[in-house]
Amino acid sequence: MEEKQLNEKESLEVISNMIKATQNRFTQNAGAPFLVWGYTTVLSSIAVWFAMVRTGNYWWNMLWFLIPIISFPVMMIYNRKQESGAKTYVDSVINKIWIVFGSVGFLVSLVAMFGGYINMQLPILFIVILLMGMGTTLTGMVMKFLPCTIGGALAILLSFLCLIVHNWNVCLIFAAVFVVMMVIPGHILNCKGKCDAKRA
Amino acid sequence: MLKELNPLLHSELRLALMSILIGLEEADFSYLKEQTQATSGNLSVQIEKLSAAGYIAVNKSFRGKMPRTVCKITEEGKEAFAEYVETLKSYIKL
Numbered sequence: 001m002e003e004k005q006l007n008e009k010e011s012l013e014v015i016s017n018m019i020k021a022t023q024n025r026f027t028q029n030a031g032a033p034f035l036v037w038g039y040t041t042v043l044s045s046i047a048v049w050f051a052m053v054r055t056g057n058y059w060w061n062m063l064w065f066l067i068p069i070i071s072f073p074v075m076m077i078y079n080r081k082q083e084s085g086a087k088t089y090v091d092s093v094i095n096k097i098w099i100v101f102g103s104v105g106f107l108v109s110l111v112a113m114f115g116g117y118i119n120m121q122l123p124i125l126f127i128v129i130l131l132m133g134m135g136t137t138l139t140g141m142v143m144k145f146l147p148c149t150i151g152g153a154l155a156i157l158l159s160f161l162c163l164i165v166h167n168w169n170v171c172l173i174f175a176a177v178f179v180v181m182m183v184i185p186g187h188i189l190n191c192k193g194k195c196d197a198k199r200a
Numbered sequence: 201m202l203k204e205l206n207p208l209l210h211s212e213l214r215l216a217l218m219s220i221l222i223g224l225e226e227a228d229f230s231y232l233k234e235q236t237q238a239t240s241g242n243l244s245v246q247i248e249k250l251s252a253a254g255y256i257a258v259n260k261s262f263r264g265k266m267p268r269t270v271c272k273i274t275e276e277g278k279e280a281f282a283e284y285v286e287t288l289k290s291y292i293k294l
Contacts, residue, residue, distance in 0.1 A: 005210065005211060005212075006210060006211070006212055006215065008205075008288055008291040008292050009292070010212070011205075011210065011215060011288055012288065012292070014212055014215050014216050014219060015215065015219045015285070017216075017219075018216045018219035018220045018235065018236075019219055019222075019223055021220070021235050022220050022223045022224055022235070023223070084231065085227060085228040085229075085230050085231030085234075086224050086226070086227040086228070086231045087224060087225045087226050087227070088223070088224055088225060089224075089225050091225070092225050
């Protein structure tokens with residue numbers, strides 16, 4: 001492309017071609033954040049359930065910290081590799097959604113973990129699913145990606161099961177909800193990314 | 201009498217840059233080079249012209265040891281682009 005004077009038709013063609021080139025397509029591995037957070041949460045939940053049922057020792061709850069310990073570094077490496085050089089408005093909105101929901105989720109988890117010392121009890125698994133479900137639903141709506149919207153909405157509905165079950169099996173419900181909310185939509189998103197890349 | 205098309209935008213590469221940036225929050229030099237298939241020298245010159253006109257904001261920084269130039273369309277640039285498209289419509293009687 002050069003600094004060439006255009007006629008009207010050529011101008012329209014340039015505008016239309018460039019807008020098409022920057023249209024929102026699902027990139028390859030777009031589902032990776034969902035898969036990283038989803039699988040880590042599922043495995044940690046199962047580990048906590050197994051340890052608590054076997055030993056009854058509350059210190060095994062520290063295994064929940066595996067989620068941020070594993071996921072944050074993996075996501076940092078992923079983000080550095082994935083940068084395309086362009087940031088869309090959709091990327092920006094999704095980032096902000098997860099900064100808000102992620103921070104609130106982390107803060108509430110800390111309060112729940114150490115709130116016992118000040119006599120504060122929180123139904124933490126219910127709250128975390130509710131927050132992450134809302135984040136996932138909003139992400140799906142912004143991306144116009146139905147599996148994500150449905151997964152998030154189902155998670156919001158299923159979160160109430162955590163208020164009904166009062167034993168350690170609640171960890172298994174938590175894991176199952178993350179499969180519905182993040183793992184399945186993450187795999188579908190990756191498949192769609194691969195298809196879009198082939199078509200491009 | 202038809203209104204004159206903005207001469208700053210009525211050039212292939214500058215129009216392409218504005219068309220890309222109108223749909224993005226920001227884009228770096230490598231991305232713009234890849235999309236427009238322009239040479240680095242020519243691209244730098246055109247970015248400079250658009251920046252001098254206040255149509256785009258250019259932010260130069262470093263990522264590690266590599267320099268990085270990020271461009272973002274300004275409000276003035278959005279208005280100029282919208283006006284250009286409106287004038288273009290009158291030319292082709294849309």
